[in-house]
Structure formats: structure tokens, C-alpha cells
Amino acid sequence: MTDRSIADTLMSARRNGNRLEPPIGLTESDALAILADIEVRFGEPVNVYKVGATAPGAADKLGLSAPFVGPIFASAVTLSDGTGSVDLVRAHGLQAEVEVVFRFGATVDGGTDSAILEAVDAIAVGIEFPASRWTAPLSPPGPGFIADHAGNGALVVGPFVTDWRALDLATVEARLLVGGEVTGKNPGANVMGNPCNALVHCVRTLGRPVPAGTLVTSGGIIGPLDVPEGATVTGEIDGLTALTCTVTAH
Numbered sequence: 523m524t525d526r527s528i529a530d531t532l533m534s535a536r537r538n539g540n541r542l543e544p545p546i547g548l549t550e551s552d553a554l555a556i557l558a559d560i561e562v563r564f565g566e567p568v569n570v571y572k573v574g575a576t577a578p579g580a581a582d583k584l585g586l587s588a589p590f591v592g593p594i595f596a597s598a599v600t601l602s603d604g605t606g607s608v609d610l611v612r613a614h615g616l617q618a619e620v621e622v623v624f625r626f627g628a629t630v631d632g633g634t635d636s637a638i639l640e641a642v643d644a645i646a647v648g649i650e651f652p653a654s655r656w657t658a659p660l661s662p663p664g665p666g667f668i669a670d671h672a673g674n675g676a677l678v679v680g681p682f683v684t685d686w687r688a689l690d691l692a693t694v695e696a697r698l699l700v701g702g703e704v705t706g707k708n709p710g711a712n713v714m715g716n717p718c719n720a721l722v723h724c725v726r727t728l729g730r731p732v733p734a735g736t737l738v739t740s741g742g743i744i745g746p747l748d749v750p751e752g753a754t755v756t757g758e759i760d761g762l763t764a765l766t767c768t769v770t771a772h
Contacts, residue, residue: 525552529559532670535655539611539772544660550586553668560671561593568593569736571728572650572672573720575664576713576741585662589714589741591727592672599737600678605766608676612771614653615675618749619742620696620757622710622717623648623679626738631731635722641734642721644682647765648739649698649757651676652746677739680757680765689761692716696743699756706744710759713740 523531523545535542561568575581575589600606610616627643653675660666667673691710698706714720717740724738732738749755749769756766 525556526559528669529556529563532556532655533560533564536671539613540655541613541657542655544656544658544666548660548665548669550665550668553665554590556669557592557672564595566595566597568595570594570599570677570739571724571736572674572677572739573724573741574667574672576720578712581664584664584667586664586668589720589723590664590668590672591724592668592674594672594674594677594739598674598676600676600767602678602680602765602767604681604763606678607768607770608651608678610651610675610769610771611653612751614655616749616751616769616771617652617746618698618755618757618769619650619652619745619747620698620706620759621648621650621742622646622691622713622740622759624717624721624738624740625682626732626734626736629731629734630725632725638722638725639718644684645686645762646682647680647757647759647762649678649755649765649767650674650739650742651678651769678765678767679737681763683762686761691718694760696760697756697758698744698747699758700749700753702754702756706747708744710743712743717741717743
């Protein structure tokens with residue numbers, strides 16, 4: 523299959539809920555080209571970017587040179603007042619991650635790490651629901667995650683907090699609760715030493731101006747962890763407003 527045909531089948535699988543046999547020999551550069559093609563041709567605006575493979579050693583384990591950056595399409599994003607819902611494709615997996623979502627209040631075009639962080643006007647708890655349109659993992663698995671819409675199924679974003687700069691995002695604790703029970707917890711340092719490092723990595727990887735209003739989600743401080751269909755899932759990060767959503771599937 524060509525990169526274009528792989529992109530076509532992945533976009534179809536996302537829309538129709540089917541699954542695909544994994545291609546053989548897909549490289550990281552192939553996958554990045556496929557993802558870039560999908561971003562252009564999927565036909566939806568992109569106002570959110572995600573960073574993946576951010577946990578310690580994750581990129582190496584996935585056969586990648588570095589954490590990756592990918593778009594999240596508008597139809598996959600829900601902005602919540604703290605209580606929301608998400609309807610997932612059962613065949614594509616039911617998992618959740620707790621993340622930090624950054625919002626740019628000003629356009630940023632490179633610059634120092636400090637300048638990039640200064641352009642952020644608010645942050646929020648996010649719960650990303652990963653998805654896979656493949657019938658089996660690729661070998662190595664990383665290029666498969668990248669090509670397949672950067673592994674995204676949906677993203678729910680909680681209320682934004684503007685008074686966040688006193689928080690040390692490396693030491694805050696994040697928790698994932700299912701049905702009110704804690705199923706996972708980690709410090710923010712689980713994401714590239716600090717979720718702020720994932721934000722900077724995203725801007726530098728995109729290599730173009732990032733407009734005001736753009737959201738960047740850091741990658742999972744916790745997860746991915748399995749969640750049962752019908753469950754109430756809560757993401758908590760110290761100092762931020764908790765986010766709870768109900769998971770359904772079709």
C-alpha cells in the first residue's frame with residue numbers, strides 16, 4: 523500500500539468504525555507523512571494538538587526517535603464545564619489517560635522556552651481516550667500510533683484555570699478514577715519530566731506559528747488504562763478543577 527492509500531483507509535476506518543490489517547515495514551518517517559496527509563485531507567478544522575510517547579522511555583519502547591505530535595480533529599474534542607460524556611467506537615478500544623491541556627492566549631512562533639510558556643493563558647485537566655484502528659500492533663508499534671490519527675479517539679477538556687503559574691506541574695499528582703475508585707496516579711513528571719516540556723516540544727515540532735486559542739494536550743500523566751463501557755471516569759490534577767465524564771460506546 524502507498525502512504526496515500528494507507529491514509530485513505532485510516533480515515534475511512536475512523537469514520538466507519540472498522541479495523542485494518544497493519545501494514546508491514548511502516549517507518550517513523552512514513553507514519554509522519556501519512557499523519558500530515560490525514561490532517562490536510564480529513565476535512566475538519568484542527569485547533570488541538572497532542573503529544574504522544576511522553577512517559578519515561580516510551581519513545582524508545584515504541585521504536586521512535588522522540589515523542590510525537592499530532593492533530594486532534596474538532597469532532598473529537600469536547601469542552602466541558604467539569605461534567606461531560608463521550609461516545610467511543612467499541613472496536614477501537616476503551617481506554618483513558620489524564621493529561622494537562624494548555625491554551626495559548628497569544629500566537630506563538632518559536633522563541634525561548636519561557637516565551638512559549640508565557641503565551642499560555644490557562645490550563646485544564648484533559649481526559650484523552652486513545653483509539654487504534656489496527657487489528658494488531660505494528661512492529662515496532664510507534665509508527666502505527668503516529669499514522670493512525672496519532673492514536674486519538676476523543677478528548678474531553680475540563681474547565682480552564684487562569685491562575686496556574688504557581689503550580690509546579692512536575693510535582694502535582696494526577697489521578698484517574700473509575701466509578702469513584704482511584705485506578706492510577708502519577709506525578710506530572712511522568713510527562714517528559716514536566717508537562718511544560720511537552721508543550722515546548724509540540725511548538726518546536728510543529729515548526730510554524732501556533733495561533734492564539736490553540737490547545738495542546740501534554741500526553742498521559744496516567745494511562746492509558748482500560749475503562750469499562752458505561753463507567754464514570756474522573757481526571758484529577760492537584761490545583762486544577764476535576765473533570766468527570768460518562769463513557770458510552772457503539
